[in-house]
Amino acid sequence: AQSVTQLGSHVSVSEGALVLLRCNYSSSVPPYLFWYVQYPNQGLQLLLKYTSAATLVKGINGFEAEFKKSETSFHLTKPSAHMSDAAEYFCAVSDRRSGGYQKVTFGTGTKLQVIP
Amino acid sequence: SQTIHQWPATLVQPVGSPLSLECTVEGTSNPNLYWYRQAAGRGLQLLFYSVGIGQISSEVPQNLSASRPQDRQFILSSKKLLLSDSGFYLCAWSVPGGNEKLFFGSGTQLSVL
Numbered sequence: 001a002q003s004v005t006q007l008g009s010h011v012s013v014s015e016g017a018l019v020l021l022r023c024n025y026s027s028s029v030p031p032y033l034f035w036y037v038q039y040p041n042q043g044l045q046l047l048l049k050y051t052s053a054a055t056l057v058k059g060i061n062g063f064e065a066e067f068k069k070s071e072t073s074f075h076l077t078k079p080s081a082h083m084s085d086a087a088e089y090f091c092a093v094s095d096r097r098s099g100g101y102q103k104v105t106f107g108t109g110t111k112l113q114v115i116p
Numbered sequence: 117s118q119t120i121h122q123w124p125a126t127l128v129q130p131v132g133s134p135l136s137l138e139c140t141v142e143g144t145s146n147p148n149l150y151w152y153r154q155a156a157g158r159g160l161q162l163l164f165y166s167v168g169i170g171q172i173s174s175e176v177p178q179n180l181s182a183s184r185p186q187d188r189q190f191i192l193s194s195k196k197l198l199l200s201d202s203g204f205y206l207c208a209w210s211v212p213g214g215n216e217k218l219f220f221g222s223g224t225q226l227s228v229l
Binding site (some may be wrong): 002031034036041043044045046049059090103104105106107108109 | 122125148158159160162165181193199208216217218219220222225
């Protein structure tokens with residue numbers, strides 16, 4: 001079984017400060033890992049994904065995440081927060097399987113507040 | 117390009133009334149289709165997924181059902197709504213056999229009163 005744990009349901013940062021959102025995963029097979037962002041009353045948009053290429057993954061809007069197998073982590077970072085980054089962020093994991101359906105499991109989300 | 121449409125955006129229904137939420141995908145064929153529910157503080161819970169017409173798998177026992185009458189149409193239904201059915205419902209699709217990147221609709225906020 002696969003699972004995702006996001007540490008901190010709410011994170012506040014000052015505008016211009018480093019953003020760090022934490023995600024740890026559990027998977028019995030090498031995983032695919034994702035970060036999604038959700039703005040109020042909207043669906044989720046993919047920020048970035050890890051699929052076994054480079055361990056440092058760059059996404060949209062200046063976000064990046066590093067896959068660390070030894071720590072089973074996939075933390076999301078951005079060097080300088082912008083007001084428009086205020087949203088809820090979800091980490092997700094999908095087991096790799098040879099063909100067929102792959103189940104995606106989401107974390108409980110982290111709401112990011114950016115303080116002017 | 118591919119698009120996903122989900123409606124209605126908001127819905128207020130009395131307890132015991134029926135439900136029908138619809139989702140359609142354009143610009144792709146034979147997508148995997150999903151219904152998720154999002155409750156405050158609980159993240160996204162997968163309710164149903166479908167890998168083809170008429171093929172529905174349920175992840176959790178519940179008061180809801182899903183159907184896929186056409187390749188790119190996915191419907192979430194209930195015969196009698198419960199208070200606990202309130203939440204934000206999201207439809208999504210993905211490319212079969214891909215890395216399960218999901219494309220989400222804009223969601224339906226359902227309030228059962």
